[in-house]
Amino acid sequence: MYTIAGHHHISMLTKDAKENNQFYTKVLGLRRVKKTVNQDDPGMYHLFYGDLTGSAGTELSFFEMPRVGSTIRGTNSISQIGLLVPSYESLVFWKNRFEVLEVQHGEITQYAGKDALHFQDNEGLRMVLLNNDGLETPEYWSAWKDSVVPVEHRILGLGAIELTVRYADRLDKTLKELLGYVEASRSEHEVVYQSVAGQSFGEIVVKQQEGPIEKPGKGSIHHIAIRVKDEEELRYWDRVINEQGFRTSGIVDRFYFQSLYFRESNGILFEMATDGPGFTADASVESLGEGLDLPPFLEERRAEIEANLQPID
Structure with missing residues (x-):
């Protein structure tokens, strides 16, 4: 029996x-660890941000879609991203920083049992900074020393990810019985699940909401990816998920990791992604995110791909 080791990454849409x-680099102080393209549609950028090497559990990824419209909020969506910071003092630092940089944000409050500061990026993507308060984080997460944010207040990695669904009982069954999450807390408004009991880096917060299904656009969240160790474990999950009546994508080689995709009963898209080989598969640690990196099967199309992309830097 395998267990989920935490979040791997989360993927969004940007215009x-x-x-x-x-x-994400100049305001949030994350490192751009990979500038590549959507492997299924190489006409669009796929950007990854994270810690020094884009360790599993620290990655925010974005697909650029210049023609995408605005998100129409609704249910059956991944509705918010939690990001861990070291302390309550870090929340104060970030609140002041957001005020200076004119980033939309709220007051310091409570969320999922933690001190929290809600904010949005310039496209309306909803996020919340969470006080990790000295709790354990994966030992391989490593700070990027060139961040514009002081190390004592930097974003550590992913925390609670919020899912808003019509049928919370169906998602409860999938998380507990299929994926092995444990229920950490329950209130009238939300249920908190953990893939590693007592740890914040694999939390999922589920809220039930009726009404229309969200229509994705800029600032919407496409899917959540959770960690598995290797291809052997992926094969296990492929078999088990299919046995439970869900249809999977089968194992997909993404070069930087291997993946498996499925949708649960409310339509939330889950990806299971391996820890390795990681973003240093085709770049040194020092040069991560600088040039346009392409998986080997797209390399022969480099000239065509580069001609269709607008420069970022």
Whole structure:
């Protein structure tokens, strides 16, 4: 029996890769660890931000879609991203920083049992900074020393990811019985699940909401990816998920990791992604995110791909 080790990454839609790059590197202080393209549609950028090497569990990824419209909020969606910061003092630092940089944000409050600061990026993507308060994080997460944010307040990695669905009982069954999540807390408004009991880096918050299904656009969240160790474990999950009546994509080689995709009963798209080989498969640690990296099967189309992309830097 395998268990989910936490979040791997989360993927969103952006209308403007250049503005997106500015916000996540210059405002949030993350490192752009990979500038590549959507492997299924290489006419669009696929950008990854994270820690020094884009470790699993720290990655925010964006597909650029210049013609995409605005998100129409609704249910059956991944509705918010939690990002862990070291302390309550870090939340104060970020609130002041957001005020200076004119980033939309709220007051310091509570969310999923933690001190929290809600904010949005320039496209309306909803996020919340969460006080990790000294709790354990994966040992391989490593700070990027060139971040514009002081190390004592930097974003550590992914925390609670919020899912809003019509049928919370169906998602409850999928998380607990299929994927092995444990229920950490339950209230009238939300249920918190953890892939690793007592740890924040694999939390999922589920809220039930009736009404129309969300229509995705800029600032919407496309899918959540959760960690598995290797291809052997992926094969296990492929078999088990199919046995439970869900249809999977089969194993897909993404070069930087291998993946498996399925939708649960409310339509939330889950990806299971392996820890390796990682973003240093075709770049040194020092040069991560600088040039346009392409998986080997797209390399022969480099000239065509580069001609169709607008420069970011």
